[in-house]
Amino acid sequence: MEHKIKIGKDFLPEHTFDCGQCFRWNKEADGSFTGIAFSRAVNIGCDGEWALIKGAEEQDLKLWSDYLDAERDYGAIKEKVSVNDVMKEASRFGYGIRILRQEFFESLMSFIISQRSSIPKIKGCIEKICKAYGEEIYLGDKVYYSFPTAERLKDVKESDFEKFGVGYRAKYLQKAVHGILDGTINEEEIKSQPTNLARESLKKIYGVGDKVADCILLFGMARFDSFPVDVWISRAMAEYFDGKDGYELFGENSGFAQQYLFYWKRSIG
DNA sequence: CGCCAGGGACGAA
């Protein structure tokens, strides 16, 4: 069963799912992407101004619409972030990017794993963890695995996490799981805080620094005023913006600007 | 073999 969601012309699955913001979506031969979120597996493609969702339940269409940030006018966003020729080019290059509204815990764990690693490696580590501790999800004739809840990871030891290739990040993951379970990390409380305070709260988590905190804010909390600075963005800002601060340049649209810049800069090296 | 990959903790100054 296929459903359609009106999303407008500013959507291309390849840009959205391959721009580095998510790790659980994979391209199919027809250009659509199959992936997992909210313990559901679906296939997402696009036809003109419509997003095509295969394998979704009727009552989940609002969920997927929100996930794809389908209501937002990305054309207007692109105009606002195009403050110079570099940003015009970057937003033109990644014209079909949408910032996915991902889950908090998955973002926390995924971006802890991401530090000083590569995207294919990160995807591999996450997939192994999901296969070991997630729940089976069936779509078509294939089986997928949900991202495990903290509860399901309750008894996973640091040495267990190491088996998935996460290296020195194993202890961060183990502590994050228990922080969630004992309430030291309070998702609802952090989500209720303004961005700057939420960032400080996130940075109290062992293994979470500036960059990972900003990724959780942007991808796991829909805080579009955050501007994660990784090696690529750091180079780009030094090269094209005289080392200026991203938020000072883009304000409430910082997250969109960051993702266009990241995707474009990575493509040209 | 060395270098780097969507960094961060830690200690020193």
Place this chain on the structure above:
DNA sequence: TTCGTCCATGGC
């Protein structure tokens, strides 16, 4: 507060 150093792992 800022600056080196070290940290596991895998691809190249």
